[in-house]
Amino acid sequence: MGLAKEILQGDVRATAKLMRDVEDGLPGITEELKILYPHTGGAHIIGITGSPGSGKSTLVDVLVDTFRSKGRTVGVVAIDPSSPFSGGAVLGDRVRMQRHAMDEGVFIRSLATRGWHGGLSRAAATVINIMDAMGKNVILVETVGVGQAEVDIMSFAHTSIVVLVPGLGDWIQTIKAGILEIADIFVINKADKEGANELAVELQAMLRLNAYPAEAWRPKILLTEAINEKGVDKLVEEIYRHREFIAASGRYDAHLKDKVKLELMEVLKGSLMDRVSQMINKDDYLQRLVDDLANRRTDPYSAASEIIEKLLRTLD
Amino acid sequence: MGLAKEILQGDVRATAKLMRDVEDGLPGITEELKILYPHTGGAHIIGITGSPGSGKSTLVDVLVDTFRSKGRTVGVVAIDPSSPFSGGAVLGDRVRMQRHAMDEGVFIRSLATRGWHGGLSRAAATVINIMDAMGKNVILVETVGVGQAEVDIMSFAHTSIVVLVPGLGDWIQTIKAGILEIADIFVINKADKEGANELAVELQAMLRLNAYPAEAWRPKILLTEAINEKGVDKLVEEIYRHREFIAASGRYDAHLKDKVKLELMEVLKGSLMDRVSQMINKDDYLQRLVDDLANRRTDPYSAASEIIEKLLRTLD
Numbered sequence: 001m002g003l004a005k006e007i008l009q010g011d012v013r014a015t016a017k018l019m020r021d022v023e024d025g026l027p028g029i030t031e032e033l034k035i036l037y038p039h040t041g042g043a044h045i046i047g048i049t050g051s052p053g054s055g056k057s058t059l060v061d062v063l064v065d066t067f068r069s070k071g072r073t074v075g076v077v078a079i080d081p082s083s084p085f086s087g088g089a090v091l092g093d094r095v096r097m098q099r100h101a102m103d104e105g106v107f108i109r110s111l112a113t114r115g116w117h118g119g120l121s122r123a124a125a126t127v128i129n130i131m132d133a134m135g136k137n138v139i140l141v142e143t144v145g146v147g148q149a150e151v152d153i154m155s156f157a158h159t160s161i162v163v164l165v166p167g168l169g170d171w172i173q174t175i176k177a178g179i180l181e182i183a184d185i186f187v188i189n190k191a192d193k194e195g196a197n198e199l200a201v202e203l204q205a206m207l208r209l210n211a212y213p214a215e216a217w218r219p220k221i222l223l224t225e226a227i228n229e230k231g232v233d234k235l236v237e238e239i240y241r242h243r244e245f246i247a248a249s250g251r252y253d254a255h256l257k258d259k260v261k262l263e264l265m266e267v268l269k270g271s272l273m274d275r276v277s278q279m280i281n282k283d284d285y286l287q288r289l290v291d292d293l294a295n296r297r298t299d300p301y302s303a304a305s306e307i308i309e310k311l312l313r314t315l316d
Numbered sequence: 317m318g319l320a321k322e323i324l325q326g327d328v329r330a331t332a333k334l335m336r337d338v339e340d341g342l343p344g345i346t347e348e349l350k351i352l353y354p355h356t357g358g359a360h361i362i363g364i365t366g367s368p369g370s371g372k373s374t375l376v377d378v379l380v381d382t383f384r385s386k387g388r389t390v391g392v393v394a395i396d397p398s399s400p401f402s403g404g405a406v407l408g409d410r411v412r413m414q415r416h417a418m419d420e421g422v423f424i425r426s427l428a429t430r431g432w433h434g435g436l437s438r439a440a441a442t443v444i445n446i447m448d449a450m451g452k453n454v455i456l457v458e459t460v461g462v463g464q465a466e467v468d469i470m471s472f473a474h475t476s477i478v479v480l481v482p483g484l485g486d487w488i489q490t491i492k493a494g495i496l497e498i499a500d501i502f503v504i505n506k507a508d509k510e511g512a513n514e515l516a517v518e519l520q521a522m523l524r525l526n527a528y529p530a531e532a533w534r535p536k537i538l539l540t541e542a543i544n545e546k547g548v549d550k551l552v553e554e555i556y557r558h559r560e561f562i563a564a565s566g567r568y569d570a571h572l573k574d575k576v577k578l579e580l581m582e583v584l585k586g587s588l589m590d591r592v593s594q595m596i597n598k599d600d601y602l603q604r605l606v607d608d609l610a611n612r613r614t615d616p617y618s619a620a621s622e623i624i625e626k627l628l629r630t631l632d
Contacts, residue, residue, distance in 0.1 A: 030617045037615035051367070253610070260609035260616070261602070265589075268620040272588050273581075275624075286577070293576035294569070299353035300576070300583040301346045307584055308591075312628060 004035035007134050012107065015134050019109055022126050025274070033126065036133035041256070043075070043132040044243055045139045047154040049182075050163030052144060055189045059163060059226040060142050061100075066236050067138050068105055075131030075139040076100075077124060078110040079153060107131055121152045122266040128156055129263075154182050156259055158252070159242045161185045161235075164203070166195035183219050184242050187235060191223035217245055279311055320351035323450050328423065331450050335425055338442050341590075349442065352449035357572070359391070359448040360559055361455045363473030365498075368460060371505045372479040375542040376458050377416075382552050383454050384421055391447030391455040392416075393440060394426040395469060423447055437468045438582040444472055445579075470498050472575055474568070475558045477501045477551075480519070482511035499535050500558050503551060507539035533561055595627055 003021075006014035021029050046063075050056040060076060067074050100106040109131075111123050124141065131139050143153055154160050162183040186203060188196055200221050212218055220238055224231035246252045280286040289307075292298045319337075322330035337345050362379075366372040376392060383390050416422040425447075427439050440457065447455050459469055470476050478499040502519060504512055516537050528534055536554055540547035562568045596602040605623075608614045 034615045034617050037617075038612045041612065256610050257606050261606050264605065264609060264616045264619055267616040268592060268623055269585065269589060271617075271620045271624060272592070273585060276584060276588075289580065290573050290577050293580060294572045296354045296357065299350050300580045301350050301353075301587075303580055304584040304587045308587060 002032060002035070004032040004133075007032075007036060007130065008039060010135055012104070015107065015130060016109075018130060019127055022123070022130075033129070036130060040129045040132040043128075043136055043139045044159070045128060045132075045141060045157045046239060047141045047143065047157030047160045048163060049143050049154055049160070050165070050187075050189075054163045054165040055226050056142060056163040059187065059189060059224065059232070060140050062226050062229050062232045063140060063236070064100055064106055065229075066232055068103065070236075072137040073105040073135065074107075075128075075134075075136035076106070076108040077127050077131070077139065077141045078108070079120065079124060079141065079143040107134070107136060121262070122270050124153045125156060125263045125266055151182070152262065155262060158246060158255060159184050159239055161187055161239075163187045163189050164199060165190045166193045166199050184217060185235070185238050186219055186221045188221065188223050189226055191225050191231065192228075196223060215249065217242065217249075217251075276307060276311060280307060318348060318351070320348040320449075323348075323352060323446065324355060326451055328420065331423065331446060332425075334446060335443060338439070338446075349445070352446060356445045356448040359444075359452050359455045360475070361444060361448075361457060361473045362555060363457045363459065363470040363476045364479060365459050365470055365476070366479030366481070366503075366505075370479045370481040371542050372458060375479060375503065375505055375540065375548070376456050378542050378545050378548045379456060379552070380416055380422055381545075382548055384419065386552075388453040389421040389451065390423075391444075391450075391452035392422070392424040393443050393447070393455065393457045394424070395436065395440060395457065395459040423450070423452060437578070438586050440469045441472060441579045441582055467498070468578065471578060474562060474571060475500050475555055477503055477555075479503045479505050480515060481506045482509045482515050500533060501551070501554050502535055502537045504537060504539050505542055507541050507547065508544075512539060531565065533558065533565075533567075592623060592627060596623060 003014045003018045007018060018029065018032055022033075048056050048060055048063075057078075060078075064074050064076065100108060109127050111120065111127065128139055128141065141153060141157055160182050162185075164186065166188065188200055188203075190196070200223065203221055207219065207221070222231060222235050222238060224235060226232065246255065280289070289298070289303050293300060293303060319330045319334045323334060334345065334348055338349075364372050364376055364379075373394075376394075380390050380392065416424060425443050427436065427443065444455055444457065457469060457473055476498050478501075480502065482504065504516055504519075506512070516539065519537055523535060523537070538547060538551050538554060540551060542548065562571065596605070605614070605619050609616060609619060
């Protein structure tokens with residue numbers, strides 16, 4: 001039996017194996033992914049972003065518990081390099097995570113920000129789809145949300161949560177960097193710290209200035225202390241409220257189209273570059289081009305044209 | 317006369333125009349870039365990365381002054397969305413920047429992290445090359461250095477500076493995120509703040525634990541107060557020391573090969589995706605594919621194969 005069929009039956013080992021194969025860029029994975037694709041679309045994908053130190057990993061941890069206590073199965077995709085889910089944890093955090101390792105209803109996968117065959121956005125899309133096809137009800141995607149790839153990944157989510165924290169002094173920069181536009185829910189975590197209320201008031205004023213269309217979703221600001229599990233139930237309620245809103249307003253379909261388009265472009269870029277890589281890594285061809293470029297005997301534009309023509313001839 | 321020839325004569329308006337054309341993806345730019353390419357390679361490219369709030373924009377500002385006072389011409393490429401160079405400045409910062417606007421020896425260009433035709437890394441490579449060809453001696457590239465594109469961009473630099481700041485609490489995460497490996501020089505900015513010396517000691521201990529090969533460059537830790545212009549002369553000395561080291565050790569050539577290879581792959585990816593975009597945006601073709609994907613009538617892998625085959629037929 002193929003991996004895909006085992007995954008559709010909820011097999012955890014087959015799921016982990018396919019993800020490893022995807023990471024390594026093994027041949028044959030596309031056939032498995034094709035089988036899984038029609039079974040995707042059922043999961044509620046939730047993106048959680050915030051700077052390192054905002055406590056968003058702890059928040060993800062408590063969210064996993066909360067969704068589990070409601071009988072939902074959960075996938076976690078950790079793209080934040082500092083997240084305990086991706087191994088970059090201090091000891092205390094890592095111990096917290098171990099609890100989930102014993103729970104069959106939770107599947108955790110971390111993606112390093114480098115080294116993924118075919119780029120981070122494609123990897124994230126694939127891992128989300130596999131978790132979706134294996135039947136996870138909720139998929140939590142944790143990113144640092146600063147770079148281009150990370151913002152792309154947030155756009156895979158139905159519901160986007162931006163985590164801020166008092167006193168880090170970077171929230172104005174975060175807002176300016178366009179995070180405001182992607183947030184469906186703002187969370188001020190570590191709400192027991194000095195400045196939490198001031199931050200909430202300031203952010204509220206900023207949101208009031210923003211000209212939302214009448215029928216648009218208006219993001220709420222919630223205060224949490226994830227480490228003491230405070231405020232997380234309210235957050236889950238708000239997540240459900242947002243899900244109902246996008247379903248009722250037809251935004252779910254618009255989101256789906258954006259998501260599949262982004263996915264298609266990522267797969268396409270990956271397939272094309274795979275074919276190119278195979279070709280140029282043969283017979284020192286790339287090495288010779290690089291030497292010519294370094295010595296300014298050619299330029300990257302002429303070299304790229306040469307490669308494309310060669311590619312087309314090869315594939316005739 | 318074409319833009320490229322004007323740029324080679326140092327024409328600022330032609331330079332700004334070509335960069336705008338590149339941003340908009342206008343046709344004909346490749347011919348200009350081909351003319352410029354043989355004139356690149358003279359500039360010393362310096363990458364400066366750090367989290368928002370680390371004061372790296374102020375540091376860049378003071379570095380510009382210092383290099384100018386030594387008679388060097390300077391280019392600045394700001395990729396940090398919170399940088400005053402890219403418009404995301406509080407008023408005080410913006411006033412500081414205006415001084416440079418009057419100086420013919422300084423050329424400043426910001427890149428938004430989104431919206432660049434063909435992706436951020438390609439845009440950065442192109443803008444750096446144009447500044448290099450126009451004859452700038454030093455090019456300062458400022459990034460937030462967290463995402464994949466930003467780390468790629470840092471690899472264009474001959475000398476990479478990582479800016480840390482006491483009390484932001486995120487430096488361990490930063491180090492874990494792999495910034496340690498790319499740093500040639502560490503700067504602890506805002507060195508008058510509490511905790512600066514402790515941070516230096518901790519970082520020094522970490523560097524001592526790192527197994528550098530005997531012939532490798534060993535990064536130094538420098539303390540600065542950019543806002544008071546303290547410590548920046550020492551930093552510039554260290555930058556020159558690093559430049560001499562890489563030239564003497566043959567690392568300059570190795571770096572050049574890495575840089576042109578990355579550049580080539582970016583241009584290649586861009587060219588291929590340009591051709592694809594032109595094709596799929598005709599006759600609602602993409603729209604139909606997206607509908608099929610959204611309704612799970614096809615999958616992204618089959619759709620990508622279909623597009624690639626169509627592409628090959630079109631270009632026959």
